[in-house]
Amino acid sequence: MAKRPSDQEQDVPEFTQFNDLCNETVGGQILFATDDWFAVAENLLKASPPEWREGEFTACGKWMDGWETRRRRAPGHDWAVLRLGVPGIIKGVLIDTAYFTGNYAPKVSLQAAYLQPKDEECIPQRKSEMGRAASEEEMRQIQQLQSQEWAYLLPMTPLKPGYEDSRFNYFNINNQEKWTHLRFNLYPDGGIARLRVFGEVQFDRNTLLGKKIDLLSILNGSVCVKYSNAHYGHPRNIMKLNPGKDMGDGWETARRLDRPSILKVDKNNILQVPGNEWAIFKLGCSGTIQEIEVDTSHFKGNFPDSIKVEGTKDINGDVLWEILLPPAKLSPHKNHIYLESALQAKGPFSYIRVTIAPDGGISRLRLWGHAV
Structure with missing residues (x-):
């Protein structure tokens, strides 16, 4: 037990x-x-x-x-x-x-x-x-x-x-x-x-200027500062360098108990649920974002239905989050790529909030962009 x-x-x-x-x-x-x-x-x-x-x-x-x-x-x-x-x-x-x-x-x-x-x-x-x-x-x-x-x-x-x-x-x-x-x-x-x-x-930020980098990578100094749930795996796992090796090597939450007994979707086929799970990351380098990768590898029966990514410059006081990637439908065991045309805002951002609905797990998240 x-x-x-x-x-x-x-x-x-x-x-x-x-x-x-x-x-x-x-x-x-x-x-x-x-x-x-x-x-x-x-x-x-x-x-x-x-x-x-x-x-x-x-x-x-x-x-x-x-x-x-x-x-x-x-x-x-x-x-x-x-x-x-x-x-x-x-x-x-x-x-x-x-x-x-x-x-x-x-x-x-x-x-x-x-x-x-x-x-x-x-x-x-x-x-x-x-x-x-x-x-x-x-x-x-x-x-x-x-x-x-x-x-x-x-x-x-x-x-x-x-x-x-x-x-x-x-x-x-x-x-x-x-x-x-x-x-x-x-x-x-x-x-x-x-x-x-x-x-x-610790690293020299000047060496990153002008290069396209993963702004969320641990190598570039990013860190998870807050999260709602990490029952099966901590959100910091999604910043790791190598592809995830199994479900335990990603961020996975418990199943939310407020999910509806009978599930429904909207016109975009996204589940309509009252709750979600989230994690906030402080970027090692503030930057603008041009491309996002969301990898659900190994999460086949427990991937989130959708994901949303937002950004802000400061999380002190009244926080104004700008939508970077609006709610996007996810699939099991797949690397999803969202190009610049799919993004609503570019930044520059210093903090990122990742929201998954209603719950589940993702293996890796890459935020490709430029340090400023």
Whole structure:
């Protein structure tokens, strides 16, 4: 039987509305780990929630969906170096210990640096496989990076075990510097299911001027600031770079309970319903919009009936939303393209409101235009 969300799950910090800068879907990458005995460090960056496989074992031990090192029997502690998918200012982190109950890392810390590509030359080639540890030669090479000297974003801090009511370990980060790489320290060893690094993408806006870009892309600094419902998938998913891989990789709401018992349509074949769901995005760059893509891939029996896109310059005070794309009928499992001739307004806009009716899911949204 499904469980209602606990008070802890509902009481999440505001920084979680920012984008995850280290997720595998934005290009986050593990560059080095001291040990990958039970489970490799790449699992930390998986986009999917952690899973449990009852009774499943590997040649190295119990199968675990996270990063788990062996029980350390030598001086020191375990640690890993990762490259953020996009450089940015880190607002907070979530360290999820799901299913690691008697084997979670008791304490962790997080360090950060801003590196250039040439700084990575001393990092040994990554060998991601269970049952191995970094060799003496690999340890010698990585020491040239001097990662132990990096700035601390999170000092040595205790964690809670991976039971359902204690797995989510949230930490605010009070730092305004821009970072590209992290060192994640376990003290002294153990397992972590997922690492989420929430932050604000930083880039040179002048490099975008004159180019046709996706103004809603995470790479261009956009962020979801408000939404009505995210029961099955957060609206920020529709800003991701790569095509959606399944329904869980998009924005999907619960079914609205106010939908009519008998459905009717208007002359444009759009359902007449009293309610809808919406999400508001702050664009990383204000811009004018010439083309819109709405992708409902994987949403075959649960796509929205229609979508509307509006824009504004400011959401403080009395907000005047201009209709960019009037209500448009959607189809299942399809990429819909709306050219400039279908748009009522161009902007420039700094905020976008996406409304789907009555409910459902979309995989990706692209707003092609020019930064101003």
